[in-house]
Amino acid sequence: MTKKIALIADVHGNIEALKNVLKDISERQIDNRDIYCLGDLVGYGPRPDEVIQLIIEKNIHSVLGNYDEAVGFYLPTCGCSIESENDRMKTKNSLSWTVENTSDENKEFLRELEEQISLEIEGYQLLLTHGSPISINDYIYENDLEKQEEIVEVLEEDILVFGHTHYPYYKKVNNKLFINPGSVGRPKDGDNRACYCIVEFGEKIDVEFIRISYDIEKVAKEIEQSELLDVFAQVLRTGRDVK
Template sequence: MVKIAFISDIHSNLEALERVLEDIKKEKVSKIFCLGDLVGYGPNPNEVIEKIKNENIISVMGNYDDAVGFEKTSCGCSYNPGRETEVGDESLFWTIKVTSKDNKEFLKSLPKKLSLEIESVKILLVHGSPLNHLLEYVKPSTDPERLKLIAKSVEEDIIVNGHTHLVMAKHLYRKTILNPGSVGRTKNGKPGATYLILEIDEGVFSYRFKFVEYDVKKTVEKIVKVGLPIELATVLALGSAYSMGPSKNSKNNLGVFKV
């Protein structure tokens, strides 16, 4: 039996990442994979990248990793016009400014997708979707016809993606699409971090989502101290405005399937 952890969308939140890694250590996993967006929004881009490198966590590229690594003028995010766009731009430009040259090179080197085979189970890792690696939002509300195209576009049994910050599990056309949510900027309506545990045993896989609390106040104080927009701190303090996602007492956050 192989146990794997998947994390995503850390967004420069060192406190959340460290707490999640502590929790993962208790799970005694064989390997940790990341679905991208190591940086952006938060106050510790360099520290997060160094932690990922030091822990030998294999990651695919997220849209923020791409934008910061290549010093782009946009992260490609789906912002609403006005203040939301302004906050996103301020976050991107600040992160580009403070991220070291070596760490930008690391971000640029990340693959846009990664295919694995573990005990006869094939897994595709991508930040957005197999059809748009960096930018497509695959949400619980995504049109079924679009999900059908995504599922049929890959030979892998499981697609693990990030980008939306929303925990998701979809099963269609003998494929499973999983999203671990976000470590550093959750959108489930509760301050904290989420990640995914996948267990594989002779072609049978099961999964569960985990919610972890961390020192949100410390991260918020850092955001204010470095001069990032206060709205970024508010999102962490509120856990965004979304009501869906895993909770400590959820009975609907796991599944068992056979390939």
């Protein structure tokens, strides 16, 4: 007997991508109760309210992302990695626009999200968070072995599930499994399709990454017709972060 769950992350206000991903998950006969979201429902994309409402409607478990926190609590910054004045300009534009276009009711929902979820599946202990067990703003990249080893030292669970980087991967480090499902709404790995993953628990753990097509141009044009910066549309088209 095996158990399957679906992991999604970093939707970032992209309702078209989310709808297609959830449709694919449903067609694979995975129940909504077995879908887990690793945060960042909002930011950069044109439909924050619709994304939140769909997550609520489908009763999908979600943790708090750094962008969710910034919008829900009216923080001055999302805590993203800012390396230049251009990055600051992009962050300010996206955050202020998203705050203005997210309802008070949905901001309250974001404020109620937990930073971490612990659960047990088929004898395995999982910790779900947005960035890392240390901080929701912490980036864990696939090749950052030093950071992964530091986390293993404090991680009590068998599996760490997280998002934030928008790069999908899974990796075993000292008998602990790291899983990042990639980004539904804003991939950065060069493949502009929505990304999520399915984890199957049996005698061993199987992780499968799924790429889903959606109407990228529709979302990109909606961004360009809003007061969001056009560069956010280019990220969707290219599947890469545009500097």
